[in-house]
Amino acid sequence: MKSFIANAIVAGLVLSGAAVAETINVPGDYPDVQDAIEASSDGDLVLIAPGVYDGEINFYGKAIEVRGSLGSEGECLTVIDAQQVYTTVLFANGEQNDSVLRQLIITGGGGVVNGGGIECNGTSPSIIGCIITGNETQDAAGIYCRNGASPLIS
Numbered sequence: 001m002k003s004f005i006a007n008a009i010v011a012g013l014v015l016s017g018a019a020v021a022e023t024i025n026v027p028g029d030y031p032d033v034q035d036a037i038e039a040s041s042d043g044d045l046v047l048i049a050p051g052v053y054d055g056e057i058n059f060y061g062k063a064i065e066v067r068g069s070l071g072s073e074g075e076c077l078t079v080i081d082a083q084q085v086y087t088t089v090l091f092a093n094g095e096q097n098d099s100v101l102r103q104l105i106i107t108g109g110g111g112v113v114n115g116g117g118i119e120c121n122g123t124s125p126s127i128i129g130c131i132i133t134g135n136e137t138q139d140a141a142g143i144y145c146r147n148g149a150s151p152l153i154s
Helices: 002-016 033-039
Strands: 023-026 045-048 051-054 065-068 078-081 089-091 100-102 105-107 118-121 126-128 143-146
Touching: 023 033, 033 045
Parallel strands: 023 045, 045 065, 051 078, 065 100, 078 105, 089 118, 100 126, 118 143
Antiparallel strands: none
16 A cells, blocks of 8 residues: 555656656767756756857746856856857846856857946856856847846856
8 A cells, every 4th residue: 555655656756747857968969058957857957067068048937947067166167158249158048046047157248339358137047156258239248238238146
């Protein structure tokens, strides 16, 4: 009887869609940061190994953490570089404080009017321990906030 009850509980959890947060490794699981974000679900961690990753990233409203690696001295070792083509990190889909960008060097944003490094458009993500450098735009090369954006920056 106990086995039947335990199996019924497990089946109920599976059918209810209860999920366990996953760690998605870049480049181990996905070679590209944006691909890893797109494969993630709310609550997941996208953990990026040391290195330089070209391209821009967009959280697409997901409540996930995108985290770079730190060195032994606590220095950021992971770089996201948009190569002066677009905003490096975009939050524009209702992200709140549970959308976390942590321990990354954000660089190479450009080719846009605003928001070279990070753009928060009506969103309130958490930006923690990041270095924002080497971005160029007409206005707001570092972090550009508009439409009531209120990110947590530390």
